[in-house]
Amino acid sequence: MTEPASPRRMGLRARSALSFGIGALLVASFMAALTFTLARSYLLGQREDGALRQSYFNARLVRSTLRDPDADVAAVLNSLRPDGGSDAAVRVGDKWYSTSVGLSVETLPPSVVAAVQAGGAAHQVVDTPTGTVFVSGIALPAVGAEYYELFPLTELDSTLRTI
Numbered sequence: 001m002t003e004p005a006s007p008r009r010m011g012l013r014a015r016s017a018l019s020f021g022i023g024a025l026l027v028a029s030f031m032a033a034l035t036f037t038l039a040r041s042y043l044l045g046q047r048e049d050g051a052l053r054q055s056y057f058n059a060r061l062v063r064s065t066l067r068d069p070d071a072d073v074a075a076v077l078n079s080l081r082p083d084g085g086s087d088a089a090v091r092v093g094d095k096w097y098s099t100s101v102g103l104s105v106e107t108l109p110p111s112v113v114a115a116v117q118a119g120g121a122a123h124q125v126v127d128t129p130t131g132t133v134f135v136s137g138i139a140l141p142a143v144g145a146e147y148y149e150l151f152p153l154t155e156l157d158s159t160l161r162t163i
Helices: 012-066 075-078 110-117 156-163
Strands: 087-092 094-096 119-128 131-140 145-152
Touching: 012 075, 012 087, 012 119, 012 131, 012 145, 012 156, 075 087, 075 119, 075 131, 087 131, 110 119, 110 131
Parallel strands: none
Antiparallel strands: 087 094, 087 145, 119 131, 131 145
16 A cells, blocks of 8 residues: 655745745835834924924914904904915914904814913824814914914825825
């Protein structure tokens, strides 16, 4: 009687090709993840820097306008709407003025609001039901006000999904 045939082993050439293929797949996967992480970090940093510059510029404009006791805060806020589609809000005393109906202290991150109420400035990236937004808040102690601005990051999300 003959013995059952043992499973055939791969030859040296096949094992070498397989190990090189697996190694190449691992290196390519690592490089793709690294490239995505670096691109995301760079793009997010650029967008945050631009948003912060815009926020500080707008906050200075609001502060200079609020020095006039007869200033129309709502008109100033409506004139601030840049092409990026950001929403702004100002709290003067207990009154809130906003460029968006849905923007109030309840929709802002508590950590940003607390930092601004303490007299400082803060910013944070937040996921909302409508998408990711960059929130910045700046205290305006010279006029007893707080300035907040929300920048949508939908373009950045779209770019990262493409990558």
